[in-house]
Amino acid sequence: MDTGKLNADKIKQSLAEGKRFDGRKPEEFRKLIIEKNVSKKAEGSVRVRLGKTEVIVGVKMAVGTPYEDSANQGNLMVTAELLPLSSPRIELGKPGFSAIEVGRVVDRGIRESKLIDLEKLCIKEGEKVWTVFVDIYSINDDGNLLDAAGIGALAALKIAKVPKYDEENGKILYGEADRDLPLNDVNPIPVTVHKIGGFLIVDPTLEEEDVSETRVTIGGSEETISSMQKSESASLTREELEKAVEIAKGQWGELFKKVEKLI
Amino acid sequence: MAEGYVRKDGRKNDELRSPIKADVGVVPNADGSAMFQIGKTIAIAAVYGPKKMHPQHSQDPEKGTLRCTYNMNSFSVEDRIRPGPSRRSTEISKITEWALNPVVMLEKYPNEVVDVHINIIQADAGTRCAGINAAAMALADAGIPMKELVSSISVGKMDKTLVLDLDKFEDSEFEDGEGSTDIPITFTHSGEITHIQLDGKISSEQLKEVVEMAKGACDKIYEIQKEALKKSLMAGEGEK
Numbered sequence: 001m002d003t004g005k006l007n008a009d010k011i012k013q014s015l016a017e018g019k020r021f022d023g024r025k026p027e028e029f030r031k032l033i034i035e036k037n038v039s040k041k042a043e044g045s046v047r048v049r050l051g052k053t054e055v056i057v058g059v060k061m062a063v064g065t066p067y068e069d070s071a072n073q074g075n076l077m078v079t080a081e082l083l084p085l086s087s088p089r090i091e092l093g094k095p096g097f098s099a100i101e102v103g104r105v106v107d108r109g110i111r112e113s114k115l116i117d118l119e120k121l122c123i124k125e126g127e128k129v130w131t132v133f134v135d136i137y138s139i140n141d142d143g144n145l146l147d148a149a150g151i152g153a154l155a156a157l158k159i160a161k162v163p164k165y166d167e168e169n170g171k172i173l174y175g176e177a178d179r180d181l182p183l184n185d186v187n188p189i190p191v192t193v194h195k196i197g198g199f200l201i202v203d204p205t206l207e208e209e210d211v212s213e214t215r216v217t218i219g220g221s222e223e224t225i226s227s228m229q230k231s232e233s234a235s236l237t238r239e240e241l242e243k244a245v246e247i248a249k250g251q252w253g254e255l256f257k258k259v260e261k262l263i
Numbered sequence: 264m265a266e267g268y269v270r271k272d273g274r275k276n277d278e279l280r281s282p283i284k285a286d287v288g289v290v291p292n293a294d295g296s297a298m299f300q301i302g303k304t305i306a307i308a309a310v311y312g313p314k315k316m317h318p319q320h321s322q323d324p325e326k327g328t329l330r331c332t333y334n335m336n337s338f339s340v341e342d343r344i345r346p347g348p349s350r351r352s353t354e355i356s357k358i359t360e361w362a363l364n365p366v367v368m369l370e371k372y373p374n375e376v377v378d379v380h381i382n383i384i385q386a387d388a389g390t391r392c393a394g395i396n397a398a399a400m401a402l403a404d405a406g407i408p409m410k411e412l413v414s415s416i417s418v419g420k421m422d423k424t425l426v427l428d429l430d431k432f433e434d435s436e437f438e439d440g441e442g443s444t445d446i447p448i449t450f451t452h453s454g455e456i457t458h459i460q461l462d463g464k465i466s467s468e469q470l471k472e473v474v475e476m477a478k479g480a481c482d483k484i485y486e487i488q489k490e491a492l493k494k495s496l497m498a499g500e501g502e503k
Contacts, residue, residue: 039385040303042338052291056384058338081346083334085309085380087292092332092378095347135337135346137382139307140292174341 008211012197022051022205027247029147029203029255034155034262041174044160044181046263048152050203052142054086057152058135059160059181063172066122066129074121075131078107080149086138098145102136105190105229106150109219110134113188113226115157120182123165130162132181143206146217150190151255155263157181187256188226190219191248195236200244202251216241218248221256225249267440268424270433276426279416279480280304285396285491287404295405297491299397302430303387308397310405312377313369327372331359331379333394339386355391356381362395362415362449362458368408377407388434389417392447395458400488404495411452412488414481418473420444420465425472427480446470448477452485 014020024030030051039045042058066073080103084090110116121130134156136149161177194204194212204212213234219227225245230236236244270276280302290296293309300306316322333355337346359381369377379401381394392415399413419429422440426433429445437443444463450456456474465473 039305039336039339041341041385041387045338056336058336060338060343062343079337079346081334083380083382084311084332084378085290085293085307085334085382088311088314133337133343135343137336139382140290142292 007207011208011211012199015196015199015201020201020208026199026201027250029251032151032255032258032262034151034259036159036263042156043163044156044158046152046155046159047139048148048155050144050148051205052140053144053148054139055145055148055152056137056139057149057156059156060133060135061160061163061172062131062133063123063128063165063170064131066126070118071126072122073118074116074129076107076111076116076118076134077131078110078134078136078153079103080106080136080138082138082141082145087141090141101231102146102149105146105217105219105227106134106136106153108227108229109150109188109190110153110157113186113219113221113224114184115154115186115188117182117184121162123167132157141206143204143209144192147190147192147203150188150219151259154187154189155259157183158259159263186224187221187252187259188219189221189252189255189259190217190227191251191255192217193244193247195234195240200240200247202247216244218245220248221252223249268421268426270426272430276424277476277479279428279483280430283484283487285400285487287400287491287495293401293405295401295403295407297397297400297404299393299400299488301389301393301428303385304383304389304393305385306381306383306390306393306397308379308381308394308401310377310379310401310407312405313372313375313407314378316374316376322374324373327369327375327377329360329364329367329369329377329379331356331363331381331398333359333381333383333391335383335386335390339383355394358391358458358460359395359398362413363398363402365455365457366399366410366413366451367402368410371408377402377405388429388431389447391415392417392449395449396484396488400492403492412485413449413451413457414484414488415447415449415458416477416480416484417445417447418477419446420463420469420473425469425476427476446473446477448474448481450478450481454478
């Protein structure tokens with residue numbers, strides 16, 4: 001809680017009038033900017049900006065062994081690093097809980113929506129499959145890194161190419177793209193709804209995030225919710241949860257339209 | 264001297280890669296920040312501080328401490344690298360600190376620390392040099408007192424031929440004759456060497472040439488760093 005109590009009171013007062021400090025409506029996202037191919041060694045990469053919040057997401061692919069319970073499927077691994085570079089509050093050292101949470105929640109959003117057609121990433125059943133790594137780096141934290149990361153993951157996967165694989169020599173020919181990453185027709189986007197003094201908002205700035213009492217991340221597309229996580233200690237009423245879901249559903253389509261336009 | 268080596272990308276032996284781009288203020292949260300790109304290598308650096316050093320036993324009552332952290336994005340190279348620190352990144356972090364320390368004036372900040380975080384977004388050899396170049400600009404942008412800037416470049420010996428600013432192929436794939444020798448060097452503007460490393464083999468005579476080549480290149484890089492800092496001062500007048 002770095003923003004003082006005074007600020008908290010002021011934020012709540014404004015919300016009571018349906019206003020936010022930066023002039024947005026409670027259910028309005030900041031301006032979304034996506035820049036493609038910011039790191040060309042990656043199979044797909046994007047820089048995502050939500051206002052002053054910025055993340056870079058890259059997709060890398062490697063050949064590995066499948067898990068026993070999914071012998072004919074590729075693997076997915078999502079990792080987030082919240083860099084000390086991106087905020088004075090992030091300390092050096094082992095990943096804090098926030099980084100783990102961003103990675104895991106984004107992972108579930110992609111995995112559970114079946115965005116990636118993992119069966120098409122099987123090279124030899126039980127022996128060789130593609131592993132898709134989605135790696136997220138924070139560059140500037142001004143709140144809502146999680147949604148920015150989720151949008152970035154979707155965008156990076158959408159533009160990612162599978163490199164050629166030389167089966168005889170077991171060598172990946174990076175840079176020689178073979179095909180688009182096989183994706184299903186879903187577009188999961190996480191939308192985190194925050195509760196501040198009984199009001200629900202999306203896409204908080206850092207000062208709003210500081211006074212947020214609880215939040216729930218709802219990932220999905222169109223009519224289907226594919227992942228959810230409530231975080232922080234305060235509770236939500238059933239009505240609030242229902243409303244949060246409606247807010248998220250309203251945003252998925254809007255955000256995806258923007259993503260589609262930007263990539 | 265044999266001049267057999269011809270550069271794959273068509274550059275002259277003493278030619279830097281292009282584009283060279285520098286930009287200041289790329290991380291709004293930071294007290295100072297900068298981006299430096301040379302060819303396909305892109306580094307950003309952000310400075311936080313001076314701030315109290317924790318834990319207390321790490322504090323230096325004589326002067327402030329410069330603390331650098333070099334980190335590569337997992338997808339910045341062909342074969343994904345595991346996120347997080349490695350032996351290599353730990354060494355480069357220290358080398359970067361040593362390269363910058365001689366010009367940073369931290370006497371006024373006893374018991375405090377200035378953090379410099381370097382992130383490699385795209386790697387095609389020369390990342391430590393790009394990181395140092397970005398870091399020097401970020402420190403200046405943060406208003407940390409400095410005697411002068413530092414600029415960094417790598418010189419290579421390909422078989423017997425000296426070339427400036429190695430790319431990935433020259434750095435790690437070239438194996439003809441005597442192979443590839445990589446010599447990253449950092450200069451202050453006034454001509455002192457604050458960092459030099461060498462991997463390979465070279466005669467003392469040729470090393471002199473290497474140093475001469477590096478100084479010439481660092482002068483060019485210095486101009487680019489200076490221009491970017493000037494531009495941000497002009498643009499930022501009245502702000503911050």
